[in-house]
Amino acid sequence: QTCSAQELEKDMHGPATDSLPAEKKLAIFDKIFTAYHEARSCIRSDLVSAGSSENAKDDLNGLDKAVSAVLGQRTIERNQLLVSIAKSKLSKLHDGKNEKATKPEELVRLYDLLLQNTADLCDLVSSGRDRKPEEVAFAEECELKSLAFRAERCFFLGRSYSLAGKRVEAYALYCRARSLAENALQKFQAASNADQIMIKELKKLCEECRSNSCIEHAAGIMEELKAPENLSKKISNISLTGTNKKLEKFLLEKLETYESAVGDSSAKNVPRIEAFPPAFQAIPRNPIVLDLAYNFIDFPSLENRMKKDKKGFISRLWR
Structure with missing residues (x-):
């Protein structure tokens, strides 16, 4: 195999x-x-199945x-x-092709995998009691690659924030990616067996980080300067009476015209057949009579008409 x-x-x-x-x-x-x-x-x-053979x-x-x-x-x-x-x-124009453009988040995930792969490989090579010089050199090479992958990941993370319109976060990430790329570039150039392809990619990454950070800085300042103007435009477009859209009539209101109340099947308009739920209407009620003079009536005394109890001599003793 x-x-x-x-x-x-x-x-x-x-x-x-x-x-x-x-x-x-x-x-x-x-x-x-x-x-x-x-x-x-x-x-x-x-x-x-080797058994007890230590050499095997x-x-x-x-x-x-x-x-x-x-x-x-x-x-x-x-x-x-x-x-x-x-x-x-990523930035390729697909004219007449059904190819899906790459999002920066996908590259961030790929660089996450690369960082995990290099960490696993470095741990594998570093394991063991007697490490050979080749293994030590290979582990150092993996660490250098991880530095380059971190810089690339940070760059594309900043690009994703830039597409989301978060200028401050994108600017900070581009600056961080540039510092990581410069650090990795110095270590690659100082290595004995320098990877020229990786050095070339890191130089290009440093230039892209610098240009993108300048663009984000300028775009952030422009957006901050235009913020009051955009706010005033939005406020001026606000209407207290709402939008003056012409509402279509319901089906019962246009029976004399031959128009579809359901609308086109491909359109997303709501069918205007009848207003539902119906609007509230005022209905007549029985009159409410309030007796306001009750508290001011002086009623006559009825004590002379009340029945008096007749008590005898014996009932007085037991009272």
Whole structure:
């Protein structure tokens, strides 16, 4: 399985690689991943059946670590290919094509994956008691790549805020991305085996960060200066009586004209058949009589007409 994966890598890193379309490269990456996963599963099954042989276990553990490291490195390369595809669709005009333009948020997610991939690969290479010089150098290379990926992620995060109209946040993110890119560029240039492609990309990123930060700064000042004018225009357009839109009549009000009350099926107008719920109407009620003179009437005394109880001598004793 490892040999088949290496043969596929020859197709990926051969002289005719640049002429291959992106879809073809992604298909080759999928085949490489399948071959390496099968190889790693075979190695781990052999590791279980190795028994008590320490030398065989050490060799198999080293081989498993090497295959996992190559798998992680190819994952980073595949995600970088996805980033390049997304960047090509970011500002490209699709005339007559049904291609979906890339949003900056998608690139932010891709760089999140790249940062996670580099962190996992660095942890894998750094694990173990006896670290070789090649492993130390490879871990440092992963850390440098993570710095570049952080700068790119911060740049596209600022671009997403810029599209949302948040000038202050976008300006701050562009400045932060520029500082990260300059820091990564210095470390790449100071490295012994400098990656010229990454250095070129970082220089371009620094220029884009500077230009975009200037644009956001200028746009923010212009919006702040135009804010009172826009506010006065909006206030002047406010009407106390509401919009003077001509309302269509209901169906019962235009029975003599041949017009559809339902409207066109493709339109979103509300059918005007009848007003529902109906409006409130005033209805007559019984008159309410208030007796205001009751408290001022002086009624005559009725004590002379009241029945008096006659009491005898015995009832007086028991009273």
